[in-house]
Amino acid sequence: MRIRHIQIFADVLRASGPTLAREYHSLMTAEEHEFPSEAARARYAAVVHAVGMMTDTNRFLAGLADLGYEAGATASRAPVKPVCRICGSEDVSRNATVRWDQDLQDWTLTGMFDNATCDDCGAESDALCDWQAVERPPAPLEPAVGARVRIIERSRIGGDRFKGREGEIIRQGRFGFYVRLDMTPRERVQKVELVEAPFLTILSLPADPVLPQQDTAMFNSFQRQCAAVFGGGDFAHVTTLDEVRACDDTLFTFLMIELSGPEDCTDLPEAVRRLEQAQCDIQGVLDRFGEEES
Ligand SMILES: [Zn+2]
Known part of the structure; x- marks a missing residue:
């Protein structure tokens, strides 16, 4: 072999x-x-x-x-994904046999029939499946130290005074990310705000991330x-x-x-x-x- x-x-x-x-x-x-x-x-x-x-x-x-x-x-x-050659539906299935495995104490797949069936149009054939590429949406960016972010409005009494503000993540904490906010013309010191991940829009990731590859x-x-x-x-x-x-x-x-x-x-x-x-x-x-x- x-x-x-x-x-x-x-x-x-x-x-x-x-x-x-x-x-x-x-x-x-x-x-x-x-x-x-x-x-x-x-x-x-x-x-x-x-x-x-x-x-x-x-x-x-x-x-x-x-x-x-x-x-x-x-x-x-x-x-890839199987698509019905006749009607284009993705609801294509194949029958299979499962047998009880005494060692695993579970049902295990022991055989699969060649014949495929379309649940939409009812077509049945060994050659029913047209294999097509799966289009995947791009994965959403995850917050990371160094990323540029914008703060989404949070529910705060009197409103969220940092909503829409942009800045850079400088540290990850237990409850969210510490964002160093870009200074407004009126601010004298640079503010850091702790923001939970769901309230961050990622604008860009660090230019030179440490690559695990x-x-x-x-x-x-x-x-x-x-x-x-x-x-x-x-x-x-x-x-x-x-x-x-x-x-x-x-x-x-x-x-x-x-x-x-x-x-x-x-x-x-x-x-x-x-x-x-x-x-x-x-x-x-x-x-x-x-x-x-x-
Ligand atoms: Zn079909």
Whole structure:
């Protein structure tokens, strides 16, 4: 199984733009697939998309365009939803079987029927689902130290004298955020007001927030793709080599080290050469065992 992963990974890295475009299309549209979950399928599709963009951009995009994708419409890791092919409704369901699990003391899903049914128009078919992208509204900004904010009117006896005032969050307290208000021409000292989060409109976040992704930047693109695809995406969460080692999968650790920057894996041909070398080494051992068997 592990060797199969190396092979798939190497194949993806080597494939041409048009091939990757077809693979991406098939991943996004296949009614049946071998992935354990829709999330795993989306992760793998994102890897294929990323490799296409990285290795053979123009031909990959041309391939996608031929398949009816609009430029820019194929965001990686894009969430999808099933829509009825007949009427466009999102109320599509599939029947499934659950069985009682004595160990878990709960019902667990043991099977799912291919047939999908539209609750709106009543259509039924194995190919009813048209997988469409989910449009998500942008996440509201969360208050943070350094953010520019405006105070929304609070209910106060005699009115909220700070309503509409703007300023900067300087500290987070137990009951809200301390906002250093911009001074008005008449003020002599700068005021700080404690405001509960629901009464803050975030105008902008700090220009240079501390990014928690600094760790991720330690991985080069080959390592990120490897983590995303290896084992069906089981280890896609890793951000450091320590976390890789903690996964306790020696082959995964080996690949992540082989593909690392400090090991001078800087370009695609080198990444492919290393994987092929590893594949060769494993094959050599397999061949040897084969000889002993016979
Ligand atoms: Zn329908």
